[in-house]
Amino acid sequence: MSQQTTIRKLAALVNTPVEKLLEQLAEAGMPFSDPDQVVTSTEKVKLLGFLRRTHGKAEKAADDAVAPKKITLNRSRKQELTVGGGKNRTTVDVLVRKKVTLVKPSEDGGAGGEDDERAEILRKLEESRLRNLTEQQRLAEEDKRRADEAAARKRQEEAAAEAEAERLRQEALAAAAAVQAEDEPGAAARKAGHGHGHPKPAPAREERGGHKQKHHRGSHAMVAGVEDDEGAAARFAGQLHLSPSERARRSTVRKPKPRRQLEQARSGGGQHGFARPTAPVVREVAIGEAITVADLAQKLAMKGGDVVKALFKMGVMATITQSIDHDTAALVTEELGHRPVRADSDDAESELIAHVATGQGEGESRPPVVTIMGHVDHGKTSLLDHIRRTKVASGEAGGITQHIGAYHVETDRGVVSFLDTPGHAAFTSMRARGAKLTDIVVLVVAADDGVMPQTIEAIQHARAAGVPLIVAINKIDKSDADPGRIRNELLEHEVVAEQFGGDIQMVELSAKTGDGIDDLLDAILLQSEVLELKALSEGRATGTVIESSLDKGRGPVATVLVQQGRLAKGDYLVCGVQYGRVRALFDENSKPVDGAGPSIPVQVLGLSGVPDAGDDFVVVDDERLAKEVAQQREHKRRETRLVQAAGNRMEDIMAQMGQAEQQLSLNLVVKADVQGSAEALRQALTALSNEQIRVNIIVSGVGGITESDANSAAAAKATIIGFNVRADASARKVIENSGLDLRYFSIIYDVIDQVKQVASGILGMEIREEIIGTAEVRDVFRSSKFGAVAGCMVVEGVVKRSKPIRVLRDDTVIFEGELESLRRFKENVDEVRVNTECGIGVKAYNDVKPGDKIECFERIEVQRTL
Incomplete structure (x- = not known):
């Protein structure tokens, strides 16, 4: 029992109601008020003593229930005996085994008539007290008990050995007297009397000092092997120089074990025999969100290799130290014949x-939370600047917002909290997060630009979050502004203005001049009144x-x-x-x-x-x-x-093995100033991966570039990207010594462009073949110098003497080589253009026929790009 045992746990242990146990503790002088209070070992011992004093007979019954009625002791004793003298002196090892069964005498006046419930409480408390003894006390008591038992057994064995030795000595003296009484004529008479039915005496056996020992079990003592008087006399003749104990040892015969005991021992029967289970054991296995294969095997009481085999048959390749998810563990548990249950380990949650x-209750009215969303450079931050009378947009790198800005504004119409989200395509997750936090979404659309991709994405986020939408048509002060076109374009995305019979408020404004901003605030506060926003203050x-x-x-x-x-x-x-x-x-x-x-x-x-x-x-x-x-x-x-890193499926491994060439990898270490920018960079850069190259973000986080980041980049040969952060002195030293590539950025699309360039450099150059001209063979002439010369007409492009060519027959390549000569009439020329006749001599090929085509091409190197 743990030292932190509460009253409730103690009551469950002793099978007693909590109220009754509290009353007994109070009677013992230990008042407790809460069942969840901790009961120490001292208090439990005090309660045990109180119940013993109050219920003596119940204590005795509890002791009887705990103490065994019968105990069997096994004892082995080994001694050395020296017999004879002089040259006949011999030392013999004697091993005696005994089994003693001690039965506790019955006592009258037991616990009859006492309360069984109190006896059970006493027994449980006694067990608890014994379990809480220290290991040193237990060992000391056990050593003392063993010493007492050993001394008692020794005294009993010594007494039994002395009695047995005396009996054997008397038998030996009687046999020796019978032998001495016979004379030589008597011996002859005995020899003649063998034919009259007298038993033949057993031959005397010579024994060496190291002869085989005789072992005896149970409470049987050593018995001399004497069949009758004549056999005893024959055996003891010639052994008179031995002591009585030695003669008794040499004449001892082992008593055979009864056949019934042998059969029970072989079949495993008896009181402590093994009983084969009659049905398979089905266990309930508690499995959390993830579990290692070794822990699962331990809960299943199976070998880890068997669980790994079962997973392999299911198509999951995992080692014994890897973790698998709950669903996979539940499936393999059911496959092995057990029942999985979900472990409830969310005590803290x-x-x-x-x-x-x-802390829940009825709330009070609260200010609305408004998120400004829209396409990049449509004036979202400028609109907030005018409301807050600040100039945040002018301080942003590149003129674009790259993280969520949160403000609350106190206006004449009330308090409004604004969240400004970036409009760049890479900040999709930020816009989605802003839509979930908000009560109202204000969609800013530039009147001179129209509905753009991020505008459509903002509409989708607002609908997914289930929040009302207000459209702010910005930049109406420009000459090319067309608010009507904006309303019509929004109709294509099911955003219907109130002017067209819909439920979406659309406000025309200018973040530069301030026109229409008051109307926007009125629309926001009107929408918040309709929503009846409340919260606990x-x-x-x-x-x-x-x-x-x-x-x-x-x-x-x-x-x-x-x-x-x-x-x-x-x-x-x-x-x-x-x-x-x-x-x-x-x-x-x-x-x-x-x-x-x-x-x-x-x-x-x-x-x-x-x-x-x-x-x-x-x-x-x-x-x-x-x-x-x-x-x-x-x-x-x-x-x-x-779990995500382990337990690969065999299908995935086979797919990787089937790839013709190994995929290249670009390792990056990305550090940003805020968590949102780091998340956007990680998602945007990872999306650049394709079949040829994989962009791998090995480290991503917020804060400056540290020495640990530089060491990680050096180990993985990665490029370090600092987004609005810088490397400290120790990190710069590691970067210089390792020759790492460190690049600083403040605008996110510059990061994407630079990573594309780096990845393109890793991909290297690609060699492509481009056909520059085709000539058709009209006739073939024979030349002693050049062999077969083809008279051709250039039908496409240009044929150059320095470029390789292919000979095609029926649009099938039959030869690839180079030109030996290219002539225009009798002059050698470098190139012949389209619709011009020429003579072509193909090097090392004389099988040109009329109707063939000679294709001239060139090989060019092209930079691979993402």
Whole structure:
């Protein structure tokens, strides 16, 4: 029993109601108020003593139930006996085995009439007390018991040996007297009397000092092999120099084992024999999200090799140390004849869910969360700049937004929180995440540009998230603006304006002049009133991570959006696989704040690491629960990664073996300033892979380039990409010594273009053949110098003497070589153009016939590209 035993567990162990056990503890002077309180070993011993004093007879019955009624002891004793003297002195080893069965005498006045339930409690408590003894005490008691038993057995064996020796000595003296009484005539008479039915005496056997030992089992002592008086006299004749014990040992005969005992021993019968199971054992195997093959084999009580064979038959190639997912483990468990069950190991998660559920209630009105979406360079950030009276767009690299910006604005019409998402094609996941966090989506479309690919993608994200849509037609101040065309193009994507009888508000505005921005805010607040947005303004805060980064001076920084409750300094929170205590809170202008309510974005400092963008955060009471939940999530994530990396299917391996040439690989180390940019870079660069080359991101993260990143790049011969981050001094030293390729970027499409160039350099040059001209053979002339000369007409392109040629007959290549001569009349020329006659001499080929075609081509090198 564990030292951390609660009253509830103790009651279940002794099969007693919890209330009754609490009453007994109180009577013993140990009042407890909660069944979940811990009972120490000292308190259990105290309760045991109290119940013994109160119920003596019950204690005696419990002792009788625990103590065995009968015990069988096996004892082996080995001695050396020296007999004879002088030259006849001999030393003999004697081994005596005994089996002693001790039966405990019955006692009157047992536990009859006592309460069986109390006796069971006493027995369980006694077992608990014995199990909690220290190993040293147990060993000491066992050694003492063995010493006492050994001493008792020794005394019994010595007494039995002395009695047996005395009996044998008397028999030996009687036999010796009978032998001495006979004389020589008597011996002759005995010899003559053999024919009258007298038994023949047994011959005397000579024994050496190292003769075979005789072993005896059970409580049987050594018995002299005496059949009758005459046989005894014959055997002891010539052995009078031996001691009585030696003569007894030499004459001992082993008693054969009864046939019934032999049959039981062979068949495994008896009290402790093996009984073959009558039916196969079916086990319930608890399986989590992932499990190693070795652990699964242990739960199945099978060899690991057998489980590996079963997986192989199912088409899964996994070693005994690899992890497999829950579905695969469940299938192989059923295949092996057992029943799989899902392991419930989410104790911390369950506690967290219960923790969060206690803070639910009726909420209050909250500000709306609005996400600005649209195509790149359609004026999303400029629109927010005018609302916030800032100039964020001018500070963005390349004039485009590359991460989610979160702001809250206090207007005359109320508070509104805005999320600005990038419009570049690589930031699809960011736009999807922004749509899920929001209450209203504002789709910005440039009046002079129209509906573009990212515009259509934003519409799809808004519909997938199920949030209302407001269209802001921007740049109406331009001369070529056409808002009507924008409405018509949106009709193709089922976005119908209110002017056309639909339910989508469309507002014309200019982010540059400010026209129509008030109308947009009115439309946003009107839509929020229709939605009736509510949330708890007090209590434990919950929300979502919008963006995260690693600041060199402040550590991990997470931009979060509070959705419920109030987030304050000093709160403990768990955020994905990270946890921590809020050390400081900052608003979007980097000013410290004491707290944040629903729909307000803030920056949080104090987490254990950089969380992933999109992770949920929950405030808890203490650090213990936050740490347990984070560690459990990290363990699950690690198991998932191991499952993805292991257990290859045989079909995949066969497909890899069937590839004609090995696929090239471009290894990259990508570090970015924020988590969203790192995620977008990882997805965009990995998408560049094709059948010829695979782009492999070996390291991806946020923060500056460290020495560890440089070492990883050196080991994998990777190119290092720094997106708005730089390498520190130690990393630069490793990069210089290893000759690594380090490139800094601030615009995402520059990264993609550069990686394409690097990948193209790895692919190398491709040699292609380009046909530059074709000549048709009209007639063949014979020349003593050149052999067969073909009179040809150039029908396509140009024929050059320095280029290789092919001879085609019936559009089939019959010869490939080069020209020996190319003449125009009697002059040698370098090339002959289309619709011009010429004479062609093919080198080392004289089988040219009229109607053949001579194809002139050239080989060119072309750079491979993605």
